[in-house]
Amino acid sequence: MRRIVWLALGAALSAASLEAQAVPEGSQAARLNLAFRRSPYVGVDPFRHVFSPRWGLVFQTSGAGWNSALDAEDVGALIFLTDDTKNPGGLLIGDILDAMGLVPPGSGIKGAGSGEGGAYLGGPFGGRVSIGVSAQTRAHGAFQIDDEAVRLFRDGTTGGTEFLVGQTDGSGLVTAEGGVHALINLGQFGDDGPRLTLGFGGRLLRPLYYARAEMATDSRASITDTLIAANVDVESWATADPIDGVDDIFDFSRGSGVAGDFLVRLAWPTSGFALEALVANLGSVTVERLERQTLNFDINTISINEVTSTLDTTEFVVQDTVELDVTLPRVIRFSGSGWANRILQLDVAATMPVTGEFEQAMFVELGSTWRLVNSLPLRAGLLLGGRQGIGYTGGFAIESRNFLFRVNGGSLGGLLRRAKGVSGRFELGFFF
């Protein structure tokens, strides 16, 4: 972590020697507040509105989700087939087998998603400091189904009769958060040097709901024409009594957590070039009152009827109530931006991979902001990497002195109907 920060700082300090397109006199960039040069990115960004040049109240909501196999039309078709009013016959075994064919061999199915919604209130103190407080609800989720678990239904026993379940699990966490974030403008280095801004902040988290299920890695099944054997162990944890009122949010017996967020930004006012390093969501949340259940499916039989009857009687058994320490999916993002011409700003951002419960692959965002009118930016971009393939983002905003309105959307892993993921953001703010 420290090495990443030093690398970013080193790159920034050496940027003085880099060639940069100077912001022309009278261009949109020259009249644009530095705060609005910071383009919105996909994912968690606790400092998003702390950069606002005026005191204001901003409401925001966003979400993003993707999977590695099914596109929007596939999901729409499955939803249609499960709708009793549209398909009285319901989803059939053959439909499930068809859907399994959409999973590419060798990779299994992975997916992740996140969402947030809340409000921010803050603004600048003098010319050097900005402080803001925020309250929001945030959700994280991820799942992976090992290809071995899919292979039986996708390929049958053609490719082998042993099926090791491997890494198959899924998690979901919903938290209520309240935070304080601050930016300190350390000033400009030299007449034409970069302006250094440091950001730091923290959030107090209250778990609203948590659920996780995982299969034991040694779970296996073997199917031949003379024997069916399986030993599958599943363990699950879930909040036993979900939040059903405001009072529950302040019930500390349900657990709590803390997250820290940090930012370093170098911006060259004249050239319009900027570099930034963001480390956010560092921390964990302790979730209490989790009901732990286990399921064991153990069979060794020569009769397929025994398999179906055993499946009918196999069920989860409550073991105990426990607490878990859940590590939040940390965000490490490096970004840079610059002005290509009078109206066009280009951005690049790389979000590092996340391991652990809410695993996510690295992805790179390439963005462009077109300011034909200074306060009406139009945005278009590409999202590369991840496990879903190329994505397309776009949006527009109204960024005026007293009013903020932003809408962004993304078609991830494909365009529109072929997208394997989606992202969206809506922001509405008032400045006074």
Next chain:
Amino acid sequence: MKVLRRLLCVSVPLMVACEPDSITEARDQIGRGGERIVTLGVPIAVDTLRADSIFLDFLGASVDTLANGVMGVPVAGKSARVAVGDSVGPVSGPLDSDTNPLLRFNFEEPTEVSQADLNLGEFASAVQDATLNTVPAVLAFNNTADAPLRLNNLRFGVARIDPATGQPVRDGGGNIVLETDGSGNPIVVALVDPSDTVYTIPRQAIRTDTVAMAPVFDRLTDLVIGGTRAALVAAGRALVGDGSVGTVSATDELTVSIDAKIGIDLTLGVTGASFDSSLVMEGLDIDDPDADQLAERIDTAGVTMLVDNGTPFGVEVTIAAVRDSVTGDVFTKPGVLVLPTLSAGAAPVDANGLAQGSTTGSLGVNLTGQQTLTFFAPQFTAGLRVRLLVPTTGNRGALRPSDRIIIRSGATVKLRVGGGS
């Protein structure tokens, strides 16, 4: 689900109507991965069928084990009553049948045996086709008179019953006509006392003996199973008293109880012995919409049956299956699925017809998708036409309760998946 649908179709601009317009379009969408063949090989069952359980569970015949280890089917107990008091009248004092002809009389007492009494269930037709070799019968003679009874020329035979009269068929002399063999000799089994010239039952006592009655029961079962009323006949000449003092009252009688067991020790002809059976079995219980779709997608469904026959009889089995639980002849039901005949040779036998080891046989059959619908129901009825064939050596086979047939069945199903609806 509605919220998710709106989110998918609205959150991304211009992503209009990602929900299909019809079921066909929906299935075309998720089947867009291209048609492929998914092969699944699964075991269906391994059934070890003991001879006694086959008889009890499938043929409806209760079984027992005879002294020689062969499986036997107990016949309902029968009894014949000789009215001693009626024949010699009330009498008392020294009773010497050697000197007093009034103390001597011939008797012929029938007792009808029905097919239900044989307790052979669905195996009856096989018994009719075969020759019985082992039928031990326990005979109990109960003498109520206070005088010993000596029985001369005691014998047991079979007689037909005249359906008009309900009585055994008699000749012109009033004697019961006993069944005869191919040479015209009566088919009878005699009971003799090896230490005496007569068979003596002490006064007011019960004497029990076991006698082999295979020839009698072989003819009896042929008649009864073939639909002809028949009776066991106990016949002989009774001599009352041995010279000692005794008393015979008007109600005194000799009751002969017959408890026989039909041993499954059969001699078969060239064509063997056949019987039919049916049983209701659990299906895969797949709902009709799922079943119809799967049936359309089945490319091939191969069923393999391996038979390990540890009985002394070869087996030819033709199986028919029909959906649901039905009664009557399964082979004649509409929509019946008839599988090719499965054959398995007999296990090697010893000189007594007892199996030594086992023999294997196999059957493989391919079913169409529509034919598999039979097995997707919650239940299906299987009809069996079974022919027992002669053993490997000779033509005699004796079945023990522990003799078994092991049937391993498995299926390999190839499904067409993908490629749209």
